[in-house]
Amino acid sequence: MQLTIHNSLSRRKEPFEPLDSSLVRMYVCGPTVYDYAHIGNARPIIVFDVLFRLLRHLYGEQHVKYVRNITDVDDKINARAAAQGVPIDEITARTIAQFHEDIVALNVLPPSVEPRATQHIAEMQQLIEKLIEHGCAYVAEGHVLFDVSADADYGILSKRSLEEMIAGARVEVAPYKKNPADFVLWKPSKDGEPAWDSPWGPGRPGWHIECSAMSFRHLGETFDIHGGGIDLQFPHHENEIAQSTCALNTPFMAKYWMHNGFLQVEGEKMSKSLGNFITIHELLEEWPGEVLRLNMLRTHYRAPLDWTRKGLEESRKVLDKLYRAAGEAEAADQPNEAVLAALCDDLNTPKAIAELHRLAREGKAAELKASANLMGLLPVTAEEWFASTAPEVEVDEAEIERLIAARAEARKNKDFAEADRIRDELAARGIILKDSPQGTTWEIKR
Ligand code: AMP
Ligand code: ZN
Numbered sequence: 001m002q003l004t005i006h007n008s009l010s011r012r013k014e015p016f017e018p019l020d021s022s023l024v025r026m027y028v029c030g031p032t033v034y035d036y037a038h039i040g041n042a043r044p045i046i047v048f049d050v051l052f053r054l055l056r057h058l059y060g061e062q063h064v065k066y067v068r069n070i071t072d073v074d075d076k077i078n079a080r081a082a083a084q085g086v087p088i089d090e091i092t093a094r095t096i097a098q099f100h101e102d103i104v105a106l107n108v109l110p111p112s113v114e115p116r117a118t119q120h121i122a123e124m125q126q127l128i129e130k131l132i133e134h135g136c137a138y139v140a141e142g143h144v145l146f147d148v149s150a151d152a153d154y155g156i157l158s159k160r161s162l163e164e165m166i167a168g169a170r171v172e173v174a175p176y177k178k179n180p181a182d183f184v185l186w187k188p189s190k191d192g193e194p195a196w197d198s199p200w201g202p203g204r205p206g207w208h209i210e211c212s213a214m215s216f217r218h219l220g221e222t223f224d225i226h227g228g229g230i231d232l233q234f235p236h237h238e239n240e241i242a243q244s245t246c247a248l249n250t251p252f253m254a255k256y257w258m259h260n261g262f263l264q265v266e267g268e269k270m271s272k273s274l275g276n277f278i279t280i281h282e283l284l285e286e287w288p289g290e291v292l293r294l295n296m297l298r299t300h301y302r303a304p305l306d307w308t309r310k311g312l313e314e315s316r317k318v319l320d321k322l323y324r325a326a327g328e329a330e331a332a333d334q335p336n337e338a339v340l341a342a343l344c345d346d347l348n349t350p351k352a353i354a355e356l357h358r359l360a361r362e363g364k365a366a367e368l369k370a371s372a373n374l375m376g377l378l379p380v381t382a383e384e385w386f387a388s389t390a391p392e393v394e395v396d397e398a399e400i401e402r403l404i405a406a407r408a409e410a411r412k413n414k415d416f417a418e419a420d421r422i423r424d425e426l427a428a429r430g431i432i433l434k435d436s437p438q439g440t441t442w443e444i445k446r
Helices: 039-059 075-084 088-105 121-133 162-167 207-219 230-248 280-286 289-297 309-326 337-344 349-361 365-374 382-389 397-412 416-428
Strands: 004-007 012-015 024-028 064-068 137-140 143-146 183-188 203-205 223-229 254-260 263-265 305-307 431-436 439-444
Touching (some): 004 254, 024 207, 039 064, 039 088, 039 223, 039 254, 039 280, 039 289, 039 337, 039 365, 064 207, 075 088, 088 280, 121 137, 121 143, 121 183, 121 203, 121 207, 121 230, 143 230, 183 230, 203 207, 207 223, 207 230, 230 254, 280 289, 289 349, 309 349, 309 365, 309 382, 337 349, 337 365, 349 365, 397 416, 397 431, 397 439, 416 431
Parallel strands (some): 024 064, 223 254, 263 305
Antiparallel strands (some): 004 012, 137 143, 143 183, 183 203, 431 439
């Protein structure tokens, strides 16, 4: 089946034609590791995991290479280490372990390679040397800067003119820059900051060169797909393209650029100051990872996503329903065609989920399971799902039946206050009563 994806370079959906179908290559910008990952960070992780699974399905597991890096050298990491008075390595090791724990709970596959920036300093320096050699970078006051005026294609991704970029204020003005839009490839380190020897003095890399070096090292000069959140389009991805194409003399870096939309929480931008900043870790204390995963995929990846408690509750109900339909069935050999077609249409996960509902309605358990698995959903059996998600309620059935009978008696005597009291008492213990003409039944609140 033909995969089409929305390419941020052309701003259009395009048929996906890999450079080499014997090895489809994808790079996604990973986390900067100084603190727990928040639920916004989980969006690219989950979205590109679905794409990774789909590519593996279409081209074969051995024919897809997915690289997702870890940025473990960054000013935010240095600041955090200084504030806590602990070594930088301790902050990064702890954060990486936590990140892995979180995303395993989201049923995210490990990428083929997970390179760390600090292990690729030599490759970064080689690229920087090439950039200087090619007249695209210059040395000033211990810094090496990319010279945007040397790159006629600068702005190709974000479609901004140089004036707009400078006015966009996300560029740092500094006296040693020839042009305010020039960006740092290498910078000197102060005492106590991590530093590596280099031809330009001891220092550390800028953020953008890290991804150019790691993608080059693991995927080659050009590759198929580069992904990340929409906030990275400018300047990060624009700068990655400039660095890679100018250093390697290539016409492009990645053929397709994909960007996920932003996630907000209960209608507001997530921020520490608003107090609505939620980590994956916190959410996992309350919700099964699969609920978070499904909740993420119910919105198309390019659309803005409003993360709400109501949405999570609905997602849990959807999973209950799908698991009930899937039961203990073994997955069919192939996913359903309509689910596959939806995913091949620029990862239309909301449509794919609607098709899962249809399969559930039609009682096609094996196909439902195979199709959900393709999206990383329904990885366990219904029995395991309900056992793991059932709340820990002590149920004494005889006691509940006795209280239901007492409530019926109270209602018969028109003692509605007592009847309500009994209902509330049970509710407080997590037991919900359902009245119908056939009598009263109960269930455990979820
Ligand atoms: P960072 O650690 O901030 O560099 O972000 C890691 C990844 O998470 C990047 O691909 C970002 O674009 C993405 N990201 C960060 N915040 C959000 C958000 N609120 N919604 C969606 N993606 C986000
Ligand atoms: Zn990157």
